[in-house]
Amino acid sequence: MSTPIQRQLLRLATAGSVDDGKSTLVGRLLHDCKAILADQIAHVKTVSEARGGDFDFALLTDGLRAEREQGITIDVAYRYFATDKRSFILADCPGHVQYTRNTVTGASTADVVIILVDARHGVLEQTRRHLAVVGLLRVPHVVLAVNKIDLVNYDEAVYTGIAKEVGQLADQLGIADLKTIPVSALVGDNIVERSENTPWYDGPALLEVLETATGRSDISGRALRFPVQYVIRPQTDDEYRDYRGYSGTVASGTVSVGDDVIVLPAGRRTTVSGIDRAVVTATATAVAERPNAVAGEAVTVRLADNIDVARGSVIVAAGSSPGTRRELSATVAWLSERPLTVGARLLIKHTTTTAQAIVTKITGVLDLDTLGVIDAAGLDLNDIGKVQLKIAAPLAADPYSSNTITGSFLLIDAHDGWTLAAGMIDDEEGELL
The missing domain is CATH 2.40.30.10 (Translation factors)
Structure with missing residues (x-):
């Protein structure tokens, strides 16, 4: 009886602005890794031909009818696949600003996040927001995929300009490991194999990066x-x-x-x-x-x-107790359409504890243009800000920088149970952003 192959597991997520080609890239990756069943390929081919177009790789990942009708991904779609070298759990996150909350969910456990940028449009506000999210969540590895490089005639200068701008943003956000790759999800350039269409690029293909990336540090x-x-x-x-x-x-x-x-x-x-x-x-x-x-x-x-x-x-x-806290300084990604204001009474969900909390102060919000923290009286949907909380029950909490589980929490509406924010506890100096 043969022994089952034990492959190392890697969790990855994709993020980017609307129409940057995330679903197409994921579909191409799955297709070229031979992780799609023949009958599913045949079905996508039939649907694509009925629409009068070429094979639509995005249909390999967008399973919801609403997504197909709108042409966008509106939920986190999880996919499981494997190569000869390792196994993967992939979270295809939505690109629209309205669904930033889903990106937070998908990236929170990822070892690698692939951020797509359309080579024709360059870095957009949503690109900055996604970079800020992965920086806050301490994602170990970030891959910048400059997609649709074929639509700019494989121009090295376009790629270099985008890579330089994102590199500067990554430095500001404390992202230690950033790799940039010019790709065409539609054509397949630099997805599984290195492309002859980019002779000026001497780095690895996307799959090479994914197969060699390390997971989160051993907790x-x-x-x-x-x-x-x-x-x-x-x-x-x-x-x-x-x-x-x-x-x-x-x-x-x-x-x-x-x-x-x-x-x-x-x-x-x-x-x-x-x-x-x-x-x-x-x-x-x-x-x-x-x-x-x-x-x-x-x-x-x-x-x-x-x-x-x-x-x-x-x-x-016994030798490394974090003690307990009734007051927290934290960075939160606000995920509700209802603004957050000082004095708001919420529930905080921290590990297995749920307690009442009150917002005592909002100390600032992240400016996506400068990546600095500016004064703010409240937080709106998709804002990333700094707050201070007073908790009704003592919490055994660590800074997020030292423990991502006991250093994170959710803020919940006490009346309807909706999740309002994902939070990360600041260190003793109050720094996380």
Whole structure:
């Protein structure tokens, strides 16, 4: 019996302005990687011919009828594919400014974000906004795809000018790894293989970059953060009648039996006495004891002492406790059509905790032209701004720069449950933008 091939997983997302060719690029990438079934290719060919045009690669990704009718992508479309070297989860994000919230969603977990720019139009406001989002989200790798290079006759000067401008923006936004590639999604230039149409470009094709890019840094080596999602206390008379376990997913670090830990916000110190994980087979589900668990694993932790632990508690390493906060300085991407003003009362969702919050101050908004922070009395749809919050319950929070899970949060409308903003906690100096 052969052993299944284990390929390293890479999460990537695409972003760009409307009609920059994101869906066409993704369709071309999937097609040239032979990740599309023959019957789907035949269907797209039939639809394309019925419209009187050439093969429309965008139809390989735009599955919603509304998208096809409008000719735009209106939701994050996730695609899964693999090459001989690795597996991919791809989020094709919408380009219209109205759907910037979807770009935040798609880029938040990405290892690589591909930002497309139409070679004919150059850098637009939405390009700047997407660069700001990926910079704030600390996306490790950014690829600038200067698309439709064939429509400017493969002009090196056009490509160089766009690459230089975006490079300067990336420096301002703290984007450390930026690669630029001239591509034509429609023709296939520099997508899977290097193109002879751009002899002045000596860099890799897009697929080469994706197959060699590293993922986000290993969070297993960071300080332990274990948000408690559920307290398990079976109401039985058997061997589990005294069982008390705390279930959740290890957000960062490693937890081992015998570790000294602190439970926040109570601040009580104790020791890990056991770690359990469910083992599911075809016939039954059993509980297996584990010596340790690493970031990303869902387990149940048992503690040596019977202390107050509830959903929303966070178990942290005793030697690296973040403490708790009732006030936060943060950078938020405002995603609601209703403006944010000082005094607004909202809900904050941080790891497994949901608490009431009030906006005490709005300290500025990002100017997309200068990339500086300017004074603002409020935040409008798609603004990226700095705010100060007062929280009704103490949060075990880290700066986003040191832990993207315990350093991030959502702001939610308390009345209808709609997500209003994605937030990132600033460091001690109040800097994130």
